[in-house]
Amino acid sequence: MLDAIARLSAFYKLVTHYFDQFEREYPHRYGMRFGFWRPVIRQAIDKFLECGDLRKGFARVRCPECREEFFVAFSCKQRGCCPSCDQKRSLILGIRLLAEVLQPVPHRQWVFTIPKRLRVYFRFTRSFLGDLCRAAYDTVREAMQLESHEQGCTPAMVGAVQTFGDLAHWHPHIHAIVAEGVFDGDGCFLPVPNILVDRAIEIWRGKVFDILFEAGLLDLEDIGSMMGWKHSGFSIDTTVRIAAHDHDGMQRLVEYIARCPFSLARMVKLTRDGKVMYHGSHPNCIRFPELGSEMDLRPGMRRQNAGDTIVSTRRVGIPYIWERQ
Numbered sequence: 001m002l003d004a005i006a007r008l009s010a011f012y013k014l015v016t017h018y019f020d021q022f023e024r025e026y027p028h029r030y031g032m033r034f035g036f037w038r039p040v041i042r043q044a045i046d047k048f049l050e051c052g053d054l055r056k057g058f059a060r061v062r063c064p065e066c067r068e069e070f071f072v073a074f075s076c077k078q079r080g081c082c083p084s085c086d087q088k089r090s091l092i093l094g095i096r097l098l099a100e101v102l103q104p105v106p107h108r109q110w111v112f113t114i115p116k117r118l119r120v121y122f123r124f125t126r127s128f129l130g131d132l133c134r135a136a137y138d139t140v141r142e143a144m145q146l147e148s149h150e151q152g153c154t155p156a157m158v159g160a161v162q163t164f165g166d167l168a169h170w171h172p173h174i175h176a177i178v179a180e181g182v183f184d185g186d187g188c189f190l191p192v193p194n195i196l197v198d199r200a201i202e203i204w205r206g207k208v209f210d211i212l213f214e215a216g217l218l219d220l221e222d223i224g225s226m227m228g229w230k231h232s233g234f235s236i237d238t239t240v241r242i243a244a245h246d247h248d249g250m251q252r253l254v255e256y257i258a259r260c261p262f263s264l265a266r267m268v269k270l271t272r273d274g275k276v277m278y279h280g281s282h283p284n285c286i287r288f289p290e291l292g293s294e295m296d297l298r299p300g301m302r303r304q305n306a307g308d309t310i311v312s313t314r315r316v317g318i319p320y321i322w323e324r325q
Contacts, residue, residue, distance in 0.1 A: 009267070010264075010267045011264055011267055013270050014270055014278070015049065015081075017274070018274050034123065035123065035124050042268055044080070044219055045078040045081060051073075051074075051075050051082055051084065052073045052074075053073060056155075058074060059071070059074070071188070075088070078324075080260065083314045086258075086259065086260035087255075089258065090254065090255040090258035090259055093254055094258075097158060097177075098247055098251065098254075102158065102250065105180065105181060106180040106181055106193075106241065106242065108238050109177060109178075109237075109240035110157075110176040110236060110238050111173065111176075111236065112132075112133075112136045112139070112176070114172070114208055114234060114271055115232065115233025117233070118208065118212065120170075121269075122163075122213075128211060128215070129161045129172060132174060132213045133159045133174055135207035135208055135210075136207075137157050138203075138207055139207055139236075140155050140157050140178055140200075144181075144182050144192055146196075147192045147195055147196070147218070148288050152185055153182035153183060154183050155177050155179060155181075156178070156179040156187075157179070158177040159176040161174060162257070163261075166281050168262045177253065177257070180193060195238060199306070201206060205227075205234040234274040266280075
C-alpha cells in the first residue's frame with residue numbers, strides 16, 4: 001500500500017513530475033530502440049498513483065470482539081512499478097510455495113543467464129521469455145537424468161523470469177528453485193547432491209540457440225561463431241542451497257526472486273533536472289549508463305518501466321507442475 005512515506009520517495013516524484021513527458025516523447029526518442037508504446041504502461045502507472053489512496057476506495061475492518069474499526073485503502077496490485085505491492089506479492093508467494101508446493105527436501109537456486117548479444121531478441125519478442133523458462137527446465141531435467149542414472153524420474157522446479165539487472169537495465173534471465181534430486185513414478189525422492197555445472201551450461205547454451213535458430217534470428221554461422229567464444233556469456237550458478245526444513249531461508253529466497261525490479265532505498269535522490277541517483281548493490285558495479293551513477297530518466301523510467309518488467313513465476317515437474325502466476 002502506498003503510504004505517506006512512499007509518496008515522498010524519489011520514484012513517486014519522478015512519476016508524478018515526468019511520466020507525462022516521457023509518454024509524449026517515447027515514440028520518437030525510444031520507440032526504435034525499445035519497441036512500440038504499450039497501453040499497459042500508462043494503465044499501470046495510473047493505478048500506482050492511486051495505490052493506498054482512501055479517496056479511491058477502501059475496506060472497513062472491524063474486530064468482532066473489541067469492536068475497534070479502521071479503514072484499509074485498496075492497493076493497486078501492479079507488477080514492476082509499485083514496490084509495496086510487489087513486496088506483498090512476494091511474501092504471499094513464499095507462504096504459498098512453502099505450504100502447498102515445495103516438498104520437505106533440500107533445494108538449490110539455479111540462476112541461468114545468456115550473453116548480452118542475445119538479450120535484445122527477448123525484449124522485442126516476449127513469448128521467447130516463456131521459451132527461455134522451458135529451456136531452463138529442460139536443462140535441469142537433462143542434467144539431473146545424467147547424474148542420477150535413473151529412467152523415468154522427474155526433477156521439480158519453480159522458475160521466475162526476471163528481465164532486470166542490478167541497475168534496472170534490460171537483463172532477461174531465470175531464477176529457479178530446484179529440488180536437489182528427482183522424484184520417481186511413486187513420488188519417492190532420490191537425492192542428486194552434485195551436478196556437473198559445466199555440462200549443464202553446455203545443455204543450456206544449446207537450448208537457447210535452438211530457440212533463436214528456430215525463430216530465424218540466428219543461423220548456423222552465427223551459432224558456430226559464438227560456440228568459439230572463450231567466454232560464452234552463458235552461465236548457471238547453483239551455489240545457493242536451502243536445507244530441507246529451512247523455511248526462513250526459503251522464504252527469503254522466494255522474496256528475492258519475486259522482488260520488485262528496483263529498490264526505493266537505493267533510489268536515493270531525484271535532481272531538479274530529472275536525474276536519479278541510484279546505488280548499485282555491489283561496490284564494484286560498472287557505471288551505467290555513460291553518465292555514471294546519474295541515470296537520465298527525465299523523460300521517464302526508460303531503463304526499466306512497468307511495461308518492460310516481468311517476474312513471471314512458473315512451477316515445473318513433479319510435484320511442481322506448470323503454472324503461470
